[in-house]
Amino acid sequence: MVTFSISRTDFEFIREFVKSRSAIVLDDGKEYLVESRLLQVARKESLDSLEVLIQKLRLGLDKSLQESVVDAMTTNETSWFRDLRPFEILREKILPEIFARNNPQAELNIWSAACSSGQEPYTIAMILKEHFANKHGWNINILGCDLSGEMVSRAKEGIYSKLELNRGLPALLMVKYFEQEGRNARIKKELRDMIDYRQMNLVKPWPYLPKMDVIFLRNVMIYFAPEVKREILRKIKTLLKPGGYLLLGAAETTINLDDSFEVMRLNRTTCYKVRE
Numbered sequence: 001m002v003t004f005s006i007s008r009t010d011f012e013f014i015r016e017f018v019k020s021r022s023a024i025v026l027d028d029g030k031e032y033l034v035e036s037r038l039l040q041v042a043r044k045e046s047l048d049s050l051e052v053l054i055q056k057l058r059l060g061l062d063k064s065l066q067e068s069v070v071d072a073m074t075t076n077e078t079s080w081f082r083d084l085r086p087f088e089i090l091r092e093k094i095l096p097e098i099f100a101r102n103n104p105q106a107e108l109n110i111w112s113a114a115c116s117s118g119q120e121p122y123t124i125a126m127i128l129k130e131h132f133a134n135k136h137g138w139n140i141n142i143l144g145c146d147l148s149g150e151m152v153s154r155a156k157e158g159i160y161s162k163l164e165l166n167r168g169l170p171a172l173l174m175v176k177y178f179e180q181e182g183r184n185a186r187i188k189k190e191l192r193d194m195i196d197y198r199q200m201n202l203v204k205p206w207p208y209l210p211k212m213d214v215i216f217l218r219n220v221m222i223y224f225a226p227e228v229k230r231e232i233l234r235k236i237k238t239l240l241k242p243g244g245y246l247l248l249g250a251a252e253t254t255i256n257l258d259d260s261f262e263v264m265r266l267n268r269t270t271c272y273k274v275r276e
């Protein structure tokens, strides 16, 4: 049997702590993950042991430590053009449809609601630059949000390692939109300037957000319990403009959670619209 140095009581405490702040559910069997991520935080904060860290958390006085622990429990896995097809649909169907609509304000709002280190919103920005550069006069806004302050800072900075760049970024786009920065590459300012980044927790009250044409809510609801997913979808519904689109991760759906969404199969992928 595998044994962990994190006690059952401490694991239960961390589980509740993380769930109440982020809705992320840490199932049994995640002890190893929790322990290794807590140890990283302890090291960073120069704390002697896991026990000292948990003791400090229980005292509840150190807000920055609390944030670091929740941050450490997020899974930030992402890549450029992740799963490809949702971005093909965006280019081939969703954006042409929105640009062709009677839109007197000529305004396009896109939200990447759990954007991790920025690959998703920057992919959207590259699609706009590459294929819709002639939409002069349109007010185009991309908003990237994430619970993790560290990820939001990384996204804003836009600096990526070779390994990260190799995950899904076509060579042509790399040459065109990145510049060398030491051993890494930084996405050019013209793309960074297209995105507004904000730290935001999807399970706490939402700040004012403008109505959205397209919402990317990909690979984040998988971590949440059904009642949390329902509440997020309820808010998404009110935030989408009429005819707006919701894109979820491949393992996510609105089915059995909220039937006011119409499920649309396009180009062998699924997207969602609020029923009219």
Ligand SMILES: C[S@@+](CC[C@H](N)C(=O)[O-])C[C@H]1O[C@@H](n2cnc3c(N)ncnc32)[C@H](O)[C@@H]1O
Binding pocket: 021, 022, 023, 024, 074, 075, 076, 077, 078, 079, 082, 113, 114, 115, 116, 117, 120, 145, 146, 147, 148, 151, 200, 201, 202, 203, 217, 218, 219, 220, 223, 249
């Ligand atoms: C697996 S990444 C997905 C990134 C990107 N959407 C994609 O599909 O490649 C999940 C992201 O959700 C964020 N996250 C987790 N809980 C969250 C919450 N309660 N509010 C906002 N973001 C959250 C994590 O910090 C993480 O960066």
